[in-house]
Amino acid sequence: MDLLRIVDALDAELVHGPDGWEKINIETVFASDLMSDVLMSERDDMLLVTSLSSEQSIRSAGIVGSEAVIVANGKTVTEGMIELAADQDVALFRARFPKYDLCVLLGRLLGT
Amino acid sequence: MKISEIQSLEQFTCVQDQYTDAELTTGYTSDLLSDVMGNADEGSVLITIQAHKNTVAVSSLAGVAAIIICNDRSVPDDMLAAAADEGLAVFQTSENQFNTSALVAQHIGGCPAA
Amino acid sequence: MSEERAQPLQSSLRVQELIYGLRISEVMTSKVFAVSRNCTMRDVQTIMKNNSITGVPVVDNKRVVGIVTMNDLMNALERGSMEESVIQWMVGEVQTLAEDMPLSFAISAFGKFPFRQFPVVNKKNELTGILTFRNINHALIRELSRQLRDMEQRHEHPPEPNSLTLSKVYQLSRYDFENGGKASSEIKKFLKSRGVPPKVIRRVAVASYELEINLVAHSNGGMLGFDITEDRVKISSHDRGPGIEDIEKAMTQGFSTANEWIRSQGFGAGMGLPNVKRVSDEFAIESAMGMGTMVKSIISLKPEKEHED
Numbered sequence: 001m002d003l004l005r006i007v008d009a010l011d012a013e014l015v016h017g018p019d020g021w022e023k024i025n026i027e028t029v030f031a032s033d034l035m036s037d038v039l040m041s042e043r044d045d046m047l048l049v050t051s052l053s054s055e056q057s058i059r060s061a062g063i064v065g066s067e068a069v070i071v072a073n074g075k076t077v078t079e080g081m082i083e084l085a086a087d088q089d090v091a092l093f094r095a096r097f098p099k100y101d102l103c104v105l106l107g108r109l110l111g112t
Numbered sequence: 113m114k115i116s117e118i119q120s121l122e123q124f125t126c127v128q129d130q131y132t133d134a135e136l137t138t139g140y141t142s143d144l145l146s147d148v149m150g151n152a153d154e155g156s157v158l159i160t161i162q163a164h165k166n167t168v169a170v171s172s173l174a175g176v177a178a179i180i181i182c183n184d185r186s187v188p189d190d191m192l193a194a195a196a197d198e199g200l201a202v203f204q205t206s207e208n209q210f211n212t213s214a215l216v217a218q219h220i221g222g223c224p225a226a
Numbered sequence: 227m228s229e230e231r232a233q234p235l236q237s238s239l240r241v242q243e244l245i246y247g248l249r250i251s252e253v254m255t256s257k258v259f260a261v262s263r264n265c266t267m268r269d270v271q272t273i274m275k276n277n278s279i280t281g282v283p284v285v286d287n288k289r290v291v292g293i294v295t296m297n298d299l300m301n302a303l304e305r306g307s308m309e310e311s312v313i314q315w316m317v318g319e320v321q322t323l324a325e326d327m328p329l330s331f332a333i334s335a336f337g338k339f340p341f342r343q344f345p346v347v348n349k350k351n352e353l354t355g356i357l358t359f360r361n362i363n364h365a366l367i368r369e370l371s372r373q374l375r376d377m378e379q380r381h382e383h384p385p386e387p388n389s390l391t392l393s394k395v396y397q398l399s400r401y402d403f404e405n406g407g408k409a410s411s412e413i414k415k416f417l418k419s420r421g422v423p424p425k426v427i428r429r430v431a432v433a434s435y436e437l438e439i440n441l442v443a444h445s446n447g448g449m450l451g452f453d454i455t456e457d458r459v460k461i462s463s464h465d466r467g468p469g470i471e472d473i474e475k476a477m478t479q480g481f482s483t484a485n486e487w488i489r490s491q492g493f494g495a496g497m498g499l500p501n502v503k504r505v506s507d508e509f510a511i512e513s514a515m516g517m518g519t520m521v522k523s524i525i526s527l528k529p530e531k532e533h534e535d
Contacts, residue, residue: 031210033143035439036497037161037183039432040504049210051147052492056439059407060492063414063431065424073151080404088411098151100141100159100213107214146490161495163480186480 001026001110003068003091006047009109010102012070012095016082021091024067029106031099035060049106051099055080062088072099113219115178115201118157123215124180127187128195128202134177139216141209145170152176157220159212163187168194176200180216182209239395241373243451245365246330246464246520250323253332253365254346254355260285261294265312267302270294281343281356284316288352290345292316322347324514325354329365330464331517332357337466338516390420390527392454398441403491406442409450410435417459422527429505430459433523436498437463443488445519457528458507463521470513477503477511 004022007014014021027045032038033052038060046066050057053075061069067090071077074096085092095102116133119126140152141159145166152158154175160167163185171179178201181187187202195202205212245253259273260283270282274296284292294316302308302315323332323344335344336359346355385391396409414431418424434450441448441463448465470476477499484494499521503509508524 029210030208031141031213032161032208033147033492034161034495034497035492036436036495036501037143039436039501040497050492051142051144054403054492056403056407056492059411059435063410063428063435065428073147098140098142099209100139100217103141103210103213104139104217106210107217143495144490144492145486162489164489166486188480 003047006106006109007070007093010070010093010095010097010105012093015071015077015092015094016085017091018086018089021068024091026068026110029103029110030066031103033099038064038066041066047106049099049102051075053077053081055084057081058084058088058090058092061090067091069093070095070102072097072102113216113221115157117219118178118180118201118203118216121215121219123207123212124203124205126201127181127204128192128200130196131178131199131201136177136220138220139213140176141213148176149174157216159209159216161185161209163191165191165194167191168198168200171200172198178203180205180212182207182212236394237373239397239449240393240451241366241369243395243449243462243464244369244373245362246328246333246449247462248329248365249325250327250329250332250346250357251325251355253329253361254325254357255361256355258283258345258353258356260353261312262286263291263311263313266309267294267299267312267315268308270312271299271303271308274299281358283320283345283353283356284312285353288350290320290322290347290351290353292318293320293341293343293345295342320345322351323357324349327514327517328464328512328520329362330466330520331514333362334466334517336362388420390422390454390456392416392452395449395451396438397447397449398438398445399447400442400445402442403439406438407435409438409452413452413454413459416454423529426525426527430461430525432505433502433525434461436502437461437521437523439493440498440521441465443484443491443493448518457526459525459527461521461523461525463519465518465520467516467518469515469517470511470519471515473511473513 003024026047028043029047031049048061048066048069051072053071070093137155140156143162152174157178158176159180163181180203184206280296298315325346343358348354417427445465451462453460475481479500480496482494482496488494506523507526510522513519
């Protein structure tokens with residue numbers, strides 16, 4: 001599913017998007033705040049949903065090749081995170097909902 | 113949905129069953145204890161991979177009614193003992209946090225964001 | 227941590243990393259002059275003088291029971307007690323080093339203890355050598371000359387512009403989460419630019435990132451080295467302690483000694499080291515309390531040695 005459709009449904013705000021982010025294909029969702037857990041994931045076309053608003057979230061996404069990150073709970077996104085997102089070609093969003101709610105919405109959307 | 117109903121779902125195994133059964137209001141998915149402390153709702157079920165005794169302490173302070181440990185992570189004995197002391201139910205599942213959240217919501221019904 | 231802080235030259239870091247990977251047995255002096263309990267301080271003086279050394283271990287049936295240093299000798303001389311037994315003047319409770327330890331552990335020991343030399347023992351706890359700063363300097367000079375030779379050779383045969391060869395070392399400080407991950411990002415970009423398959427890059431990135439975070443979250447600081455050839459990526463991590471009490475436990479999923487602050491940074495879920503092992507083709511870890519931890523991870527770049535999963 002296109003990232004654009006997903007972030008619209010979640011009412012997530014774009015913080016940084018590389019060119020063509022709207023068309024990034026998302027097949028699976030990974031929800032975690034523990035980066036080692038993210039690093040264990042082996043899936044492609046993955047959206048990372050996390051309430052850890054730190055540079056490490058962006059790095060971890062970059063390392064496992066996840067192209068999109070949504071920060072939950074409306075947490076503040078730092079300049080460093082935005083720079084890193086640009087550097088790692090990761091699309092970064094912020095959503096006001098908690099992670100649970102985002103998961104539930106995404107579950108319905110992706111038909112999990 | 114009541115806590116005991118989680119037990120009847122095939123995806124979940126109850127690993128700490130000394131609890132008072134209660135109605136679950138909603139879910140909260142997080143591995144950051146400060147986040148759980150600040151944001152989890154009273155009477156909610158916590159979906160996490162943070163299998164640590166401090167998770168129990170924070171859950172009990174925040175009024176979380178039950179904890180689900182995802183990804184088949186093993187639950188240490190001191191966590192189970194703490195949960196028994198606090199009367200908090202602990203479940204284990206092989207599902208990840210995303211799937212567990214979606215699954216729990218299907219049974220609790222409703223989602224504050226929707 | 228400030229960006230302006232002077233970083234040692236990459237080449238000097240590389241030399242350090244190379245010698246850190248050596249074993250103590252490869253660097254120590256194996257010809258040891260030791261005395262037995264019934265020797266006198268005068269005997270020690272003669273040994274020191276004739277061999278220009280500054281420390282003589284006292285052994286009992288090959289086991290180290292003490293050490294007499296130049297300082298002890300001066301004290302005895304001052305009091306006119308040169309004919310007394312070494313037992314009266316030696317320092318008991320000697321800190322020894324195991325000969326198969328990585329040299330990095332010895333370097334932390336020199337930083338931690340006031341001693342100028344360490345007796346080295348084998349698995350049976352028998353004295354097999356002595357390690358001084360001088361040994362370490364020699365090893366450094368040896369590696370420096372080797373690096374220089376390599377550089378000269380490279381000058382004559384410059385590598386292909388797109389070669390997959392790279393050797394780089396990063397320094398990491400305790401709790402510097404901001405910089406933890408930079409090395410992994412750089413290495414990832416390098417491998418990508420050389421057309422390494424994404425799955426392999428991911429494994430290298432995961433291993434190096436976990437090791438970086440370990441250095442930042444759990445060690446007193448250390449270094450992470452990358453040695454990349456056409457065939458494989460070798461990542462080695464050396465830290466300055468505190469050391470892992472129980473390696474088997476540290477390798478168990480879910481076990482973590484992380485404090486709440488580390489957890490709040492999204493780490494400390496007890497998956498780091500198991501995760502490094504999972505993605506490595508070869509994996510080794512060694513640790514000594516109070517001295518440090520060394521981890522080595524090798525990931526093959528050859529397609530025939532694909533990871534099982």
